[in-house]
Amino acid sequence: MRILLVEDDELLGNGVYTGLGQDGYAVDWVKDGEAAELFLRSGEYELVILDLGLPKRSGVEVLRDLRAAGNEIPVLILTARDSIEDKVVGLDSGADDYMIKPFDLEELNARIRALMRRRSGRAEATIRHGDLVIDPASHTVEQTGKPVELSPREFTLLQKLVDNAGRVMSRGQLEQSLYSWKDEVDSNAIEVHIHHLRKKLGSKLIRTVRGVGYILDKESDEE
Amino acid sequence: MNPSIRRRLLLILLPATLMIWLTNAFLVYVDTRREIKGLADAQLAETARALLNLLSHEYYEERNFRDKQGKDKILADTQRLPPHLENTLQNYAQTLIYQMWLNDGELVLRSESAPEIRLSHLDVGFSDELIGGNEWRVFSLIDSETKMVVQVAERISQLEELQNFIAQRILLPVLIATPLLAWLIWYGVGRAMRPLDRIAGRVSSLSAAHLEPLDTRGVALEAKPLVEALNALLRRLEEAFESERRFTADAAHELRTPLAALRTQVQVALREPNDRKRRDALQKVISGVDRASHLVHQLLVLARIDPDNWTPDEQSFDLADLAAECIATRAVEAHGKQIDISLSCEGEILVNGSRDMLDILVNNLISNAIKYTPENGTVEVDIEDNAGEIVLNIADSGPGVPAEDRQRIFERFYRRERGNIPGSGLGLSIVQRIAEVHSLHIELAESPLGGLLVRIYLKSAKT
Numbered sequence: 001m002r003i004l005l006v007e008d009d010e011l012l013g014n015g016v017y018t019g020l021g022q023d024g025y026a027v028d029w030v031k032d033g034e035a036a037e038l039f040l041r042s043g044e045y046e047l048v049i050l051d052l053g054l055p056k057r058s059g060v061e062v063l064r065d066l067r068a069a070g071n072e073i074p075v076l077i078l079t080a081r082d083s084i085e086d087k088v089v090g091l092d093s094g095a096d097d098y099m100i101k102p103f104d105l106e107e108l109n110a111r112i113r114a115l116m117r118r119r120s121g122r123a124e125a126t127i128r129h130g131d132l133v134i135d136p137a138s139h140t141v142e143q144t145g146k147p148v149e150l151s152p153r154e155f156t157l158l159q160k161l162v163d164n165a166g167r168v169m170s171r172g173q174l175e176q177s178l179y180s181w182k183d184e185v186d187s188n189a190i191e192v193h194i195h196h197l198r199k200k201l202g203s204k205l206i207r208t209v210r211g212v213g214y215i216l217d218k219e220s221d222e223e
Numbered sequence: 224m225n226p227s228i229r230r231r232l233l234l235i236l237l238p239a240t241l242m243i244w245l246t247n248a249f250l251v252y253v254d255t256r257r258e259i260k261g262l263a264d265a266q267l268a269e270t271a272r273a274l275l276n277l278l279s280h281e282y283y284e285e286r287n288f289r290d291k292q293g294k295d296k297i298l299a300d301t302q303r304l305p306p307h308l309e310n311t312l313q314n315y316a317q318t319l320i321y322q323m324w325l326n327d328g329e330l331v332l333r334s335e336s337a338p339e340i341r342l343s344h345l346d347v348g349f350s351d352e353l354i355g356g357n358e359w360r361v362f363s364l365i366d367s368e369t370k371m372v373v374q375v376a377e378r379i380s381q382l383e384e385l386q387n388f389i390a391q392r393i394l395l396p397v398l399i400a401t402p403l404l405a406w407l408i409w410y411g412v413g414r415a416m417r418p419l420d421r422i423a424g425r426v427s428s429l430s431a432a433h434l435e436p437l438d439t440r441g442v443a444l445e446a447k448p449l450v451e452a453l454n455a456l457l458r459r460l461e462e463a464f465e466s467e468r469r470f471t472a473d474a475a476h477e478l479r480t481p482l483a484a485l486r487t488q489v490q491v492a493l494r495e496p497n498d499r500k501r502r503d504a505l506q507k508v509i510s511g512v513d514r515a516s517h518l519v520h521q522l523l524v525l526a527r528i529d530p531d532n533w534t535p536d537e538q539s540f541d542l543a544d545l546a547a548e549c550i551a552t553r554a555v556e557a558h559g560k561q562i563d564i565s566l567s568c569e570g571e572i573l574v575n576g577s578r579d580m581l582d583i584l585v586n587n588l589i590s591n592a593i594k595y596t597p598e599n600g601t602v603e604v605d606i607e608d609n610a611g612e613i614v615l616n617i618a619d620s621g622p623g624v625p626a627e628d629r630q631r632i633f634e635r636f637y638r639r640e641r642g643n644i645p646g647s648g649l650g651l652s653i654v655q656r657i658a659e660v661h662s663l664h665i666e667l668a669e670s671p672l673g674g675l676l677v678r679i680y681l682k683s684a685k686t
Contacts, residue, residue: 009480011511015487018504022494080479101483105490 001116001156001177002026004045006036006062007078008054012101016049016078019105023139024152025112026180033057040066044176045073046119047112052079052090060093067094074115078103113137120163129162129216132201141201148200153178157193161206166218168209190214229412236408241401248393255393256386263382264349267362267375270319275373278323278332279366318381320359326370342374351379418443422450434461470635474522477636477648481515521649524583525635528656539684542572542581542613546604549585553593561599564589568606573684574613576661584657587650588617588677595621601672613681618670629667 003020007013008031017029028045030036033054040048040062048066052059063075076097077090087098096118097111113136117125127134133142139155141148150158160177161169171190178193179185186192194206194214207215320337324330330339343350343361350361359376366372425437436454439447485508492504543566550566557564574581592602600620607614624632631637633655636648658665663679670676 009484011507011514012480012484012487014507015484015491015504018491018500019487019494022491078483080476080483101479102486103483105487 001046001160002028002044002180003112004036004039004048005029006031006033006048006054006059007051008032009051016105016108020109020112021180022152023109024156024178026156026176026178026183028180028182031055033059033062036062037065040071040073043071046177047115048073048075049108049112050075050077050095052077052081052086060089063090063093063095074119076108076111076115110137127159127162129165130205132162132205134159134162143201150197150200154193154197154200157190158197158201161214161216165216168213168215170213174214228416229409232412233405233408237401237405240404241397244397244400248390248397251393252386252390255389259382259385259389263360263377264362267349267360267377268364270321271362271364271373271375274321274323274375275364275366275371278373279369279371318378319375321373321375324372324374326372331371337376342376346372352376418446419449422446422453426453429457431464434464470526473636477518478515481511481518485511485515518649521653525649525653525656528580528653528660536577537575538578539573539575540578542574542615542681543568543570543606545578545582546585546606546615549582549589550604552586553589556590557593557602560593560596562593562596562602563600564593564602564604566604566606569608572606572608572613574681575684576663576681580657580661584654584679585615585617587654588679591650592617592619592621592675592677595619596674597621600674603670603672608683611683613683615679615681616676617679618672618676619674620670620672621674623669623674624667632667 003025005013005016005020005027007016007029010031013029013031017027020027028039030039031054034056036048036050036054037057039045050059050063054062059077059079063077066073066075074096075094076099077095078099078101079086079090080101082100090098096115099108099111113125116136125135125137127136131144134155135141136159139150139152141150141155141158156178157174160174174190175185178190194208198206205216207217209215320334320342321332322330322334322337322342323332324341330341333339338354342354342359343352343363345361345363346365347363350363352359352361354376358379360379360382361374361376363372363374422437422442429435434457436457437450439450439454442450488504488507488511492501492508495501495504546566546568550564554564589602589604596602596619602620603616603618605616607616633651635652655665657663658679661681663681666678666680668676668678
C-alpha cells in the first residue's frame with residue numbers, strides 16, 4: 001500500500017518513513033506543501049499522512065484544495081497543535097483522522113489500518129478469504145487455522161490482491177503499492193514475491209493472467 | 224507599627240482644634256475679666272454716688288439736731304436707709320462695706336462690718352486696700368460742698384469668684400467636647416477612608432486569571448490616581464501574563480515535534496532486526512536529543528533576558544575583539560562548508576553594553592549567516608564608526624530574505640526553510656530581545672553579496 005508522508009521535520013519524517021517501511025508500506029516522503037500537491041496529483045496514493053505546520057503551503061491549505069478537487073483519499077493529520085479549535089479546523093477541512101505529536105507508531109499504524117478498512121467498507125479488523133484469515137494489525141496470516149510466515153512485502157502484496165479479489169492487478173499496480181519512488185525495483189520483483197506466496201499458501205490461490213497481471217479469485221467463485 | 228492616616232489626622236486635628244479653642248477661651252476670659260472689673264468698678268462708683276447724695280442730703284436736714292448726742296443719732300439712722308438701697312447693701316453684706324466721713328475726719332456712718340478706720344486715704348477715686356487681712360477694692364467720693372467723703376469697698380475675692388465661675392463656664396464645654404471631637408475625627412476619617420477599603424476589596428478579589436481593570440466610576444477624586452495607577456499596572460501584568468502564556472504554549476508545541484521524532488526513532492530502533500539500521504535509528508535519537516536540548520537551552524536564554532526584569536550590566540568593551548572571537552568560534556563550521564568568512568574594521572571600537580549578551584547576539588547572527596549560506600559562499604563582517612555611531616554589518620551570500628518576510632523572521636519559532644536547515648527558530652528572537660534591552664536598532668537589507676545584510680546600530684563608548 002502506498003502512502004504519501006508530508007512532514008517538514010527531518011528527524012520525525014525519517015522516523016515515520018522508516019517505521020512505516022518496516023511495516024511493509026510503500027512510503028513517499030515530501031517536506032513542503034507544494035511538493036505534497038505535486039505528488040498527490042499523480043494519484044498513486046491510498047493514504048496521506050499530513051503535518052499541518054508546513055513551509056510554503058500549510059497542511060490545511062493542501063487538504064482543502066485536495067477536497068475541493070474532489071479527491072477522497074484518506075488523510076490523517078499529524079500536528080503539534082492540540083486545541084479543540086485546531087482539531088475542528090483540521091477535521092472540517094476534510095481530514096479523516098487526527099494525531100497529536102508525540103504519537104505512537106503502533107497507534108499510527110492502527111489508525112492507518114482503520115482508515116483503509118473503512119475505505120474498503122469492512123467493519124471487521126481481520127480479512128477472511130477462503131481458508132485464509134489475514135490480520136492487518138498483527139501482519140499475520142492463518143491458513144486453515146495454522147499461522148503462515150510472510151515477509152512484510154509478501155504480506156502487503158497478499159493484502160492488495162485480497163482487497164481487489166476478482167480483479168486483475170497489473171504488475172505496475174502491484175509495484176506501486178509495494179514500493180516508493182525511492183526504492184529500486186528489480187524488474188522481476190513482483191514475480192519473486194508471487195512465487196514465494198504460492199510456495200507458502202499453495203499454488204492455486206493466485207492465478208497468472210498472462211501478459212496482464214495476477215488475480216485472486218473471489219470467494220464465491222471458489223465455492 | 225505601620226503609620227496610620229487616621230491616627231495621624233487625629234494627632235494633628237485634635238491638638239490643633241484644642242489649641243484654637245483654648246486660645247479663644249483664654250481671650251474671652253481676659254476680656255470678660257476686664258469687663259467684670261469695669262462693671263464692678265462702675266457699680267461701686269454708682270453705689271458711692273447714691274450713698275453720698277442720700278446721706279449728704281439727710282445730713283443737712285438734720286444738722287440742726289446736731290448736739291452732743293448727734294453722733295449716736297446719726298449712727299442710729301443707718302438703720303433707716305431707703306429700702307432699695309438697704310436691699311442692695313444687704314445682698315452684699317459680707318462683700319460690700321461703706322463709710323461716711325465728715326470733713327473734720329469724723330466717721331458719721333458705716334456699715335456693720337466696716338472697720339472704724341478710714342478704708343482709703345484717698346478722697347476721690349479707686350484704690351486697692353488690705354483691710355482685715357482681705358483685699359478690697361475701694362471707691363472714694365467727696366461732696367464738693369459739704370466735703371463729706373463716702374467710701375464704698377468690695378471684696379476682691381468676690382470678683383475673683385465670679386471670674387473663676389466664668390472661666391469654668393468657658394472651659395467646661397471644651398472639656399466635654401474634646402472626647403466628642405476626638406471621636407468625630409476618628410469616625411469621620413474612617414468614613415472618608417471607606418473608598419480605600421472598597422478599592423482594597425476589589426483588588427483583593429482579583430486573581431492572575433482575572434486581571435480586569437477596576438471601575439473608575441464613582442471612585443473618590445483623591446483615590447482616582449491610585450486606581451488609575453493600579454489599572455495601568457494591571458494592564459501591564461495582563462500583557463506579561465499573556466505573553467508568558469503564549470510563550471509557554473509555543474514552547475510546548477515546539478517541543479512536541481522533537482519529542483515525536485524521538486519516540487518514532489526509538490520505536491523504529493526497537494523493531495529493527497538489522498543491526499546497522501538499528502544503529503542508524505539510535506544515532507538519530509541522539510541527534511534528536513541534541514536538538515531538543517538546544518531548543519531548551521535557547522528557551523532558557525530567551526527567558527533569562529526578559530526585558531521586564533533584566534537590566535544590562537553596562538560596561539565598555541572592544542566590539543572588534545568580540546566579533547573576532549565570535550568568528551573564531553564559528554570558523555570550523557564555516558570552513559566545513561568552504562565558506563569564506565572575514566572581519567574588517569580599523570583598530571579598537573569601544574561600545575557600551577553587556578559583553579555577554581552582545582556575544583550571544585553576534586554569535587547568533589554569524590551562526591545564522593553561515594547556516595543559510597550555501598557551500599563556497601561568503602560571509603563578511605565589518606564594523607563602521609560613523610562619528611560616534613557604530614554599525615556592525617553582517618552580510619552573507621545566502622538566499623536572503625524577501626522584504627515582506629523580514630519582520631516575521633524575528634518571531635519566535637518562525638523558520639523560513641524549516642526542513643532543510645536545523646534550528647530552534649529562537650536565535651533571531653534572542654537577538655531581538657538582546658537588542659531590545661540594549662535599545663539597539665536592527666536593520667535588515669539585501670546584502671551586496673546577494674544574501675541578507677543585518678545592520679546593528681550600537682552606542683559608542685567614546686562620547
